[in-house]
Amino acid sequence: MSAFREDVLSGRVALVTGGATGIGKEIARTLGLHGARVFICSRKVDRLEKSTAELRAEGIDCAWHRCDVRDPDSVSAAVENLLGRGHGLDIVVNNAAGNFPAPISRISPKGFRTVVDIDLLGTYNVSKIAVDAWLRDNGGSIVNISAPFEGKGAALQSHVAAAKAAVDSLTRTCAVEWGRHGIRVNGIAPGHVADTEGVARFTAAAGASGPERIPLGRVGVARDIANSVLFLSTEAASYISGQVWTVDGASSVDQIGMAGRLADMEANWPERES
Numbered sequence: 001m002s003a004f005r006e007d008v009l010s011g012r013v014a015l016v017t018g019g020a021t022g023i024g025k026e027i028a029r030t031l032g033l034h035g036a037r038v039f040i041c042s043r044k045v046d047r048l049e050k051s052t053a054e055l056r057a058e059g060i061d062c063a064w065h066r067c068d069v070r071d072p073d074s075v076s077a078a079v080e081n082l083l084g085r086g087h088g089l090d091i092v093v094n095n096a097a098g099n100f101p102a103p104i105s106r107i108s109p110k111g112f113r114t115v116v117d118i119d120l121l122g123t124y125n126v127s128k129i130a131v132d133a134w135l136r137d138n139g140g141s142i143v144n145i146s147a148p149f150e151g152k153g154a155a156l157q158s159h160v161a162a163a164k165a166a167v168d169s170l171t172r173t174c175a176v177e178w179g180r181h182g183i184r185v186n187g188i189a190p191g192h193v194a195d196t197e198g199v200a201r202f203t204a205a206a207g208a209s210g211p212e213r214i215p216l217g218r219v220g221v222a223r224d225i226a227n228s229v230l231f232l233s234t235e236a237a238s239y240i241s242g243q244v245w246t247v248d249g250a251s252s253v254d255q256i257g258m259a260g261r262l263a264d265m266e267a268n269w270p271e272r273e274s
C-alpha cells in the first residue's frame with residue numbers, strides 16, 4: 001500500500017539508468033505503479049528483457065534500451081529512442097553505478113577510473129544529454145542516487161566514496177544552473193539496503209552487519225529508496241531542489257554507534273541519588 005495515489009505520476013515519463021536490477025528496478029517499479037511510463041537502461045540486454053517482462057506483467061508501461069552511461073553516444077541513442085515514442089521525458093533517475101570492495105592498495109588506476117566513470121561521468125552524461133534534448137524546454141526532475149559517505153572515510157570504498165561525493169556536488173550545481181528552466185535536481189543517498197548486488201559484494205568482503213547498528217532497528221529495503229524517489233518526483237516536492245537526502249535509518253548520524261545498546265543501557269541505568 002502506497003502513501004501516494006496510484007495515478008500521481010500519470011502522464012509522466014521516467015528514465016531510470018541501471019533500472020534492470022536492484023534498487024533501480026524497484027525505482028522503476030514504484031514510479032510505474034504510480035502511473036509513469038518507465039524506460040530502463042543498463043548494459044545487459046538479458047536483464048533488461050527479463051525485468052521489462054516482469055514490470056509489464058504488473059501492468060507497467062515499460063520499455064528499455066541498452067546503454068552504457070560512460071558513453072555519451074550510447075546515452076544519446078537511448079534518449080532518442082525514449083523521446084521518439086512521443087511522450088516526452090519528465091523524470092530522470094541516475095541510478096547506474098559500479099562498485100567493488102577493495103582497499104586502495106589493491107585498486108588499479110583503471111579500476112578507480114572505471115567506478116568514477118560510471119558513477120560521476122555517467123550521471124553527468126545522462127543529465128546533460130536529457131537536459132539538452134528535452135528538459136531545458138520542458139522542465140522536469142532529476143534524482144541522483146549516491147551514498148552517505150560525504151565527510152567520512154569509507155574503507156574498501158575509496159573509489160565509490162570519492163565518486164559519490166562528487167555526484168552530490170554535481171547535484172547541487174545542476175540544481176543551481178538549471179533551476180531557471182524548471183528543472184529540480186536532488187540526490188538520495190541510501191545506506192545499507194538489503195538484497196542488492198553492491199551490499200552482497202561488500203558483505204562477502206567485509207562481513208555482515210546487522211540491524212542492531214541502525215537506529216531505526218532494521219536494514220533498509222529497495223522500496224525505502226524507491227519511495228523517496230517517488231516523493232521527489234511528485235508535485236509534493238515542487239520547491240525542493242539541490243538537496244541530497246540520506247535514507248539510512250539514521251545510521252550515518254549515530255556518531256558514537258550506540259543505537260544497538262541503548263535499550264539495555266536505559267533499562268539498567270542507575271537511579272539518580274537525590
Ligand code: COA
Nearest residue numbers: 097098099100101102106107108109110111112114197198
Ligand atoms: N578488485 C580490484 N579491481 C577490480 C575489481 C576488484 N574486485 N573488479 C574490477 N576491478 C578492476 C579491474 O581489474 C579493471 O582494472 P585493471 O584492468 O587495471 O585490472 C577495472 O576494474 C575495470 O574492470 P572491468 O571488469 O574490465 O570493467 P567493467 O566496466 O566490465 O566493470 C565494474 C565494471 C568494475 C563496476 C564491475 O565491478 C561490475 O561490473 N560490477 C557490477 C555492477 C555493480 O557494481 N553493481 C553494484 C552497484 S552498487
